Amino acid sequence: MFYREAGDFKTSYSDDAQTFPIKFDRLRYYVVLAIAFGVIPLLINDYWEKSILVPFLIFTIAALGLNILTGYCGLVSLGTGGFMAVGAYSSYKLMTSFPDLNMFFVVILSGFITAAVGAAFGLPSLRIKGFYLAVATLAAQFFLVWLFNKVPWFYNYSATGQISAPERTVFGYAVTGPAAPPQATYLFCLVFVFLLAWLARNLTRGRIGRQWMAIRDMDIAAEIIGVNPLKAKLTAFAVSSFFIGIAGSLFFAVYLGAAEPTEAFGITQSFVVLFMIIIGGLGSIFGSFVGAAFMIGMPVLLKNVLTGTLGWPTALATHVELTVVGALIIIFLIMEPHGLAQLWRFAKEKLRLWPFPY
Amino acid sequence: MPVSLLYALEVILNGLMAGIMYSLVALGFVLIFKASGIFNYAQGVMALFAAMSLVGFQNGQIPFAEVINVIFNSDVHNFGWTMPSFMAIALTVLLMIGFAFLVERVILRRLVNQEPIILFMATIGLAYFMEGVGDMMWGSDIKNLDVGIPSGGSRWLEDATIGFAAAGEDFYGMYIDVLDVWAAVVAVLLVASLTLFSQYTKTGRALRAVADDHQAALSVGISLRSIWVITWAIAGIVALVAGIMWGSKSGVQFSLSLIALKALPVLMLGGFTSIPGAIVGGLIIGVGEKLFEFYMGPLIGGATENWFAYVLALLFLVFRPQGLFGDKIIERV
Numbered sequence: 112m113f114y115r116e117a118g119d120f121k122t123s124y125s126d127d128a129q130t131f132p133i134k135f136d137r138l139r140y141y142v143v144l145a146i147a148f149g150v151i152p153l154l155i156n157d158y159w160e161k162s163i164l165v166p167f168l169i170f171t172i173a174a175l176g177l178n179i180l181t182g183y184c185g186l187v188s189l190g191t192g193g194f195m196a197v198g199a200y201s202s203y204k205l206m207t208s209f210p211d212l213n214m215f216f217v218v219i220l221s222g223f224i225t226a227a228v229g230a231a232f233g234l235p236s237l238r239i240k241g242f243y244l245a246v247a248t249l250a251a252q253f254f255l256v257w258l259f260n261k262v263p264w265f266y267n268y269s270a271t272g273q274i275s276a277p278e279r280t281v282f283g284y285a286v287t288g289p290a291a292p293p294q295a296t297y298l299f300c301l302v303f304v305f306l307l308a309w310l311a312r313n314l315t316r317g318r319i320g321r322q323w324m325a326i327r328d329m330d331i332a333a334e335i336i337g338v339n340p341l342k343a344k345l346t347a348f349a350v351s352s353f354f355i356g357i358a359g360s361l362f363f364a365v366y367l368g369a370a371e372p373t374e375a376f377g378i379t380q381s382f383v384v385l386f387m388i389i390i391g392g393l394g395s396i397f398g399s400f401v402g403a404a405f406m407i408g409m410p411v412l413l414k415n416v417l418t419g420t421l422g423w424p425t426a427l428a429t430h431v432e433l434t435v436v437g438a439l440i441i442i443f444l445i446m447e448p449h450g451l452a453q454l455w456r457f458a459k460e461k462l463r464l465w466p467f468p469y
Numbered sequence: 470m471p472v473s474l475l476y477a478l479e480v481i482l483n484g485l486m487a488g489i490m491y492s493l494v495a496l497g498f499v500l501i502f503k504a505s506g507i508f509n510y511a512q513g514v515m516a517l518f519a520a521m522s523l524v525g526f527q528n529g530q531i532p533f534a535e536v537i538n539v540i541f542n543s544d545v546h547n548f549g550w551t552m553p554s555f556m557a558i559a560l561t562v563l564l565m566i567g568f569a570f571l572v573e574r575v576i577l578r579r580l581v582n583q584e585p586i587i588l589f590m591a592t593i594g595l596a597y598f599m600e601g602v603g604d605m606m607w608g609s610d611i612k613n614l615d616v617g618i619p620s621g622g623s624r625w626l627e628d629a630t631i632g633f634a635a636a637g638e639d640f641y642g643m644y645i646d647v648l649d650v651w652a653a654v655v656a657v658l659l660v661a662s663l664t665l666f667s668q669y670t671k672t673g674r675a676l677r678a679v680a681d682d683h684q685a686a687l688s689v690g691i692s693l694r695s696i697w698v699i700t701w702a703i704a705g706i707v708a709l710v711a712g713i714m715w716g717s718k719s720g721v722q723f724s725l726s727l728i729a730l731k732a733l734p735v736l737m738l739g740g741f742t743s744i745p746g747a748i749v750g751g752l753i754i755g756v757g758e759k760l761f762e763f764y765m766g767p768l769i770g771g772a773t774e775n776w777f778a779y780v781l782a783l784l785f786l787v788f789r790p791q792g793l794f795g796d797k798i799i800e801r802v
Binding site: 187246247256261378385386389430431433437445 | 539585587589591601769772773780782800
């Protein structure tokens with residue numbers, strides 16, 4: 112009835128190639144944007160900002176980045192935590208070395224630095240494939256975290272070995288540091304999510320995204336039809352690390368405020384982001400959003416129910432949480448190996464035919 | 470002999486011992502990878518779970534005591550007995566076999582023919598699940614594991630080697646933990662019995678057939694499902710052995726599950742499909758990281774053991790992508 116192409120006439124090629132060819136989808140997109148930019152900042156408070164919205168936005172960026180690498184280019188990486196650490200430490204160094212630099216550019220620059228590091232660690236991917244590559248990226252994870260622990264230059268020789276974000280403003284509003292209002296941090300992260308999701312969507316629709324997908328589906332065949340594997344794999348690593356670097360930079364500067372590499376950017380972080388894209392759906396932009404929402408929202412929900420409503424001790428609630436996360440991952444893989452995004456695709460197919468079954 | 474050489478020898482010996490410990494974990498990986506093509510991330514957590522259960526049985530802990538206490542507002546902890554080690558080990562073996570059945574039933578059977586990456590993810594999920602269940606069952610505090618394996622420095626070796634250095638030098642004999650020697654003996658026994666089992670028993674032959682070619686094995690009447698149960702059960706027992714060794718060495722705690730991560734570079738060096746590869750890879754990694762830490766560690770800040778194994782494996786793979794003993798990777802369009 113309301114969700115179909117019929118009656119929505121395209122009169123130009125650019126109309127025909129638009130991201131959302133169905134009118135309902137376009138409307139939904141604008142409504143979601145309006146709510147995200149216009150309504151939520153009016154309602155947001157400290158609790159929602161700190162425990163749900165900001166981590167959701169930040170991990171969406173990380174999931175988008177990993178999805179580009181794993182979902183679109185088929186290269187499994189377990190080094191996400193390490194690359195987030197690169198983003199965090201480069202933004203720290205930039206913030207302290209150039210106090211007058213606008214925070215926006217600090218984040219973007221840390222993204223570029225991480226992209227360079229990521230491309231360097233992506234070099235072995237030309238020789239190593241599959242699981243071997245996944246384990247090889249662990250080298251990046253452990254080496255980078257060790258590096259930030261052991262080289263004092265990175266944490267400006269502070270006595271604790273921690274880094275903490277000084278206050279920086281955008282348009283006169285503080286976005287980092289303890290005094291930052293929830294609206295400012297939320298909007299700051301949201302702008303990045305919006306821009307990066309737009310970028311990811313259009314990259315994957317274009318020439319370079321198709322190269323990635325060709326490499327993913329079969330790299331030898333892709334090479335024969337003229338895709339340069341060196342270029343495709345390294346750009347995938349670079350773009351993915353750019354996203355992850357920005358996520359790491361925001362995670363440290365906006366969300367945590369102070370960080371220590373082993374805790375904040377450990378191997379667990381790599382796994383969490385990997386779960387997000389598996390549960391959300393490999394090779395899907397929408398999936399990165401859903402996966403991040405799920406992995407951020409579910410522990411909060413469980414914790415509230417178990418310790419809040421039922422009054423269980425926190426330690427036990429953590430164990431239950433682990434069990435539930437593990438079980439859910441297995442259940443998702445068994446029921447729908449292509450993730451929540453696939454369910455959404457099914458729903459759309461059904462909607463198009465509704466009210467007829469076939 | 471000069472003292473520096475003696476120290477280097479000591480480091481190499483300790484590296485070999487550490488390497489054996491890594492191999493014990495890597496062995497379980499190889500078994501499952503060969504039989505079902507699954508890269509079982511949960512191997513480390515299986516070791517942790519087995520060790521936890523062993524301690525729990527020994528001390529007569531009530532499983533899920535914490536959960537029971539919370540739900541029924543009771544205060545139970547122990548049955549009030551202590552079990553002899555051999556009985557506890559037997560019970561744990563039974564538990565691991567039951568676990569293998571469950572894994573085949575609930576996970577493997579439903580994920581047949583999925584891509585390897587999906588199966589890998591499923592084992593990560595399994596690892597989380599088991600960790601949570603293990604903590605709920607037996608509590609997450611650090612436990613002492615003692616099944617009667619002697620530990621501590623070897624007096625005999627110290628006395629024997631102290632004479633190697635010239636009198637007045639700064640050398641007091643080599644230090645080696647007896648526990649590590651025992652681990653080496655156990656590892657040798659384990660590999661020998663696994664080899665004998667797979668060479669001379671009917672089940673063992675079936676295992677090798679499945680490892681060679683799933684479809685051919687199916688077509689001559691080997692039940693894949695029972696083979697999977699058997700492999701996972703064997704991997705569970707290997708995990709128990711690794712859990713006992715690591716648990717006696719450093720206590721049963723969460724970090725035990727991270728040894729799985731340490732076993733990965735071992736596998737990459739040795740090749741995923743080779744049992745001797747797992748042993749040799751373990752030895753190379755063990756010696757390599759100890760020597761690197763000994764010579765380079767002080768220069769660049771120490772704790773290089775965290776990453777050296779991975780970087781070594783990475784560099785190695787660039788030149789030989791299938792590992793030392795792995796099957797050659799052939800790709801066709």
